[in-house]
Amino acid sequence: MKILVLHQLPYRKAGYDRALDHRRHQVTYAGHPDRLADLPADLPARRLEIPPGEDFTAGVIARTAPGDGYRQVVSLSEFGVLAVSRVRAHLGLPGPSPQEAERAHDKVRMKQVLAGSAIRVPRFVPAPEQGTLLPWSGRTVLKPRRGTCSEGVTVHATTRGAVAAFRALERPEDFELEEYVEGDILHTDALVRDGALEHAVTSRYVNKPADYATGSPLGSHQLPFDPRHHAFARDVVRALGITSGSIHLEFFETPRRELVFLEIANRMGGAGVVDAHLRHTGIHLPSHEIALTLGLPRPTPDTPTGRYHGWLVFPGHHLPRGRGHTVTLPAHLLRHPCADRVHTLPAGTAPPAHITYQEWLVPLALEASHPDPCVLGAYLRACADAAAVRRAQDVA
Template identity: 75%
Template sequence: MKILVLHQLPYRKAGYDRAVDHRRHDVTYAGHADRLADLPAGLPARRLPVPADEDFAEAVVARTSPADGFEAVLSLSEFGVLAVCRVRAHLGLPGPTPEQAELAHDKVRMKQALAGSGVRHPRFAAEPPREGPLPWSGPTVLKPRRGTCSEGVSVFPSARRALAAHRALAEPGAYQLEEYVDGDILHTDGLVADGTLVHSVTSRYVGKPADYAGGAPLGSHQLPPDARYEDLARRVVTALGIDRGTLHLEFFETPRGELVFLEAANRMGGAGVVDAHLRHTGVHLPSHEIALRLGLPRPAPLPPSGRYHGWLVVPGHHRPAGRPHGVSLPAHLREHPCADRIHTLPPGTPAARHITYQEWLVPLALEASHPDPDTLRAYLAACAEATATTTEEAA
């Protein structure tokens, strides 16, 4: 098979070679110079450089032709959701249209698509009124319609203040207003084949993604199977028309136990989700997604660990440039039975200046596990508190 990969994720996260035999298939990687540089030196594949100052999709289109004979186009990145549709159409290959892909990419369209599905979602306003109030008055979230890592998300104590902030935006049409929902945030990660959720694991966040953007630690840990979570994920897959690949669904569980949709993506979760999922289930989400999208046999799962796994990431993007990050774990947490791996930056290495969950770009990242999910949660919460304290002291 002749495959064109829109390479926008770090290779170490995607692991294309776990699903694709590069000597059997003819593979071309299209990407920016820094991304192509992270391909293994001996990987038998073509490289198609994409200038960083050009629109990614248009640059690939300009450098490819239907005559090239590509049989499939693959993208695993949230940033390639629409690009892959554009390139696929240019090459004359079948697949979802941009309008279909938007249902799991645009936070307004995905909530609109849930109408009649039985899935509750927060009240929202894609185009707030030019005059007059919103239909609710309490805490309100202002967020981009597209994007990842909670970048650009703000929470206001009232709908009035959020509405005023929206009206002051240079591009208000790129944002939406959403009713704030009180509760824990959970995420379900799984696989979809032929429109059916065939595999999933649900985890509960320690902290909130929006707070991570502001500088707070973020983690999550896996939970035992729950029919309520699985039913919600199936309804979302059906309503959004997700046909194949991975699902990353985020939702609230309120203090009363009600499940409320937050957002969904037809791609794998970030941070430590892939590694935790692999250890818990034996399923490597990226390679299974690649197989599903290319029509190849899914890899055989590895033996599961028999433990619940979790992760914690401490950000550095909010720290002043050139300042030491000042993040460390106390000895009793470093040596705790839950601790599996602790990643820290080498001395003198600055943390990334942009919001990222990559363990090699942040001051500290932790992988943890335990047979009891409650014990694991308590450990991750203690680590979050300890690292938040050391970061504040160093500020």
């Protein structure tokens, strides 16, 4: 089979080789030079380079044609959601239209669709009209309609302050306003096949994703199966018409235990989600998604550990540039029975200035597990509270 991969994720995260026999199939990876550079040098696949600065989707379309013989297009990235639908249409291949893909990509569109269902969504306004009040009061979230890692998300104490910030934006049409919902944030990760959930696991965040952008650590830990969580995820998937692929659904659980939709992506979760899911269920989400997309046999599952798994990442994008910093934890937490793996940056390596969850790019990342999810959650919260930033010379 001739396959076009829109390569926008690190190769080590995607795990294409788990699902694809590169010697049996004709695989082309399309990407910008920095992304193609992370492909194994000996990978038997064609590279289709899109020059730096050129629009990725337009670049792929300009360099491909229906007569090229591609039978499928694969994308695992949030940034490829619309690209893959446009490229498929260009090549004459079946798949969701851009309008259908927007239901799991545009944060306004997904709430508009769900507003007609029994699923509770936060009140929201795509663009406030001049001279009118928002239909709620108090804390208000200003967030991009698209994107990942909570980049660009801000929380304002009043609706007036949020509206003023909205009007000051250079491109306000790319943002929305949303009421603040009090409660924990959970995420469900699963595969969808023919509209049905498979291998669904729900986790509870440690801290909130929006706080990661301002320098707080972020993590999550898996929870025991709860039929309420499963039914909520199932109903969201049905209402949005998601029929295949991975999903990463985020939702609130309020102090009164009400479940409230936050957002969903029709792709795998970031940070440590894929590895935690693999160890808990034996299912590697991206490779199983690739196999489902291509109609290939699914990879043999790994053996589940029988434990609940979690992760925690400590951001580095907010640290002063040009200075050596490291993130430290007390020794007893690093030696704790829950601690499975600890990732740190090599000495002298500065974290990138942009927001990232990748464990090899942040100052400190943890993978943890325990047979008791309560013990695991308490451990990760203790780590998040105990983290300290030190100048490199102070910890040398």
